[in-house]
Amino acid sequence: SQTIHQWPATLVQPVGSPLSLECTVEGTSNPNLYWYRQAAGRGLQLLFYSVGIGQISSEVPQNLSASRPQDRQFILSSKKLLLSDSGFYLCAWSVLDRERETQYFGPGTRLLVL
Amino acid sequence: DQQVKQNSPSLSVQEGRISILNCDYTNSMFDYFLWYKKYPAEGPTFLISISSIKDKNEDGRFTVFLNKSAKHLSLHIVPSQPGDSAVYFCAASSGTYKYIFGTGTRLKVLA
Numbered sequence: 001s002q003t004i005h006q007w008p009a010t011l012v013q014p015v016g017s018p019l020s021l022e023c024t025v026e027g028t029s030n031p032n033l034y035w036y037r038q039a040a041g042r043g044l045q046l047l048f049y050s051v052g053i054g055q056i057s058s059e060v061p062q063n064l065s066a067s068r069p070q071d072r073q074f075i076l077s078s079k080k081l082l083l084s085d086s087g088f089y090l091c092a093w094s095v096l097d098r099e100r101e102t103q104y105f106g107p108g109t110r111l112l113v114l
Numbered sequence: 115d116q117q118v119k120q121n122s123p124s125l126s127v128q129e130g131r132i133s134i135l136n137c138d139y140t141n142s143m144f145d146y147f148l149w150y151k152k153y154p155a156e157g158p159t160f161l162i163s164i165s166s167i168k169d170k171n172e173d174g175r176f177t178v179f180l181n182k183s184a185k186h187l188s189l190h191i192v193p194s195q196p197g198d199s200a201v202y203f204c205a206a207s208s209g210t211y212k213y214i215f216g217t218g219t220r221l222k223v224l225a
Contacts, residue, residue, distance in 0.1 A: 043216050090158070103160070
């Protein structure tokens with residue numbers, strides 16, 4: 001069966017520090033991968049998605065970036081965090097299931113920027 | 115511009131009764147809709163989906179209804195259980211990999 005891992009679960013970082021969040025998927029090959037952010041009181045905002053190694057599409061211009069160095073690894077990064085980067089970050093993968101691509105989410109990383 | 119809207123931020127229902135969660139969308143190109151359930155500090159879990167060629171899909175206690183002319187979908191939970199207390203997100207897509215999520219509705223089922 002497929003599983004998705006995210007780490008760390010919780011992270012407190014000072015403003016201006018770098019960020020690296022990692023997501024890995026097991027049990028599947030060539031998944032579509034996604035990074036979302038849930039800010040307080042808001043819905044899920046798609047940040048990046050990837051349909052293959054080295055292929056990244058950015059949805060929202062910001063100081064975050066994503067990379068996919070391996071088939072089942074997706075990394076979210078920042079060189080300098082802002083206070084507004086605080087939120088709950090979710091990695092997801094999708095598979096052709098039922099009638100369409102269905103996305104399945106990881107456990108999430110709670111980021112607090114102080 | 116919020117293309118997928120969940121106008122009720124919260125809903126309280128007695129155990130055993132029906133919970134109805136609503137979602138409205140504006141983009142007529144959306145043709146696939148999903149509902150996710152999210153507990154605090156966890157990732158959303160997939161509940162049920164519906165294609166635009168259908169107007170109803172049922173899975174156990176969960177039924178999703180789609181009214182394309184009104185651009186409205188709803189999730190019915192019958193009977194509601196305390197374990198159903200969570201935040202529910204609806205999502206829509208238009209033939210791409212991208213989902214657009216609503217802002218969520220917090221359901222509280224009272225014992």
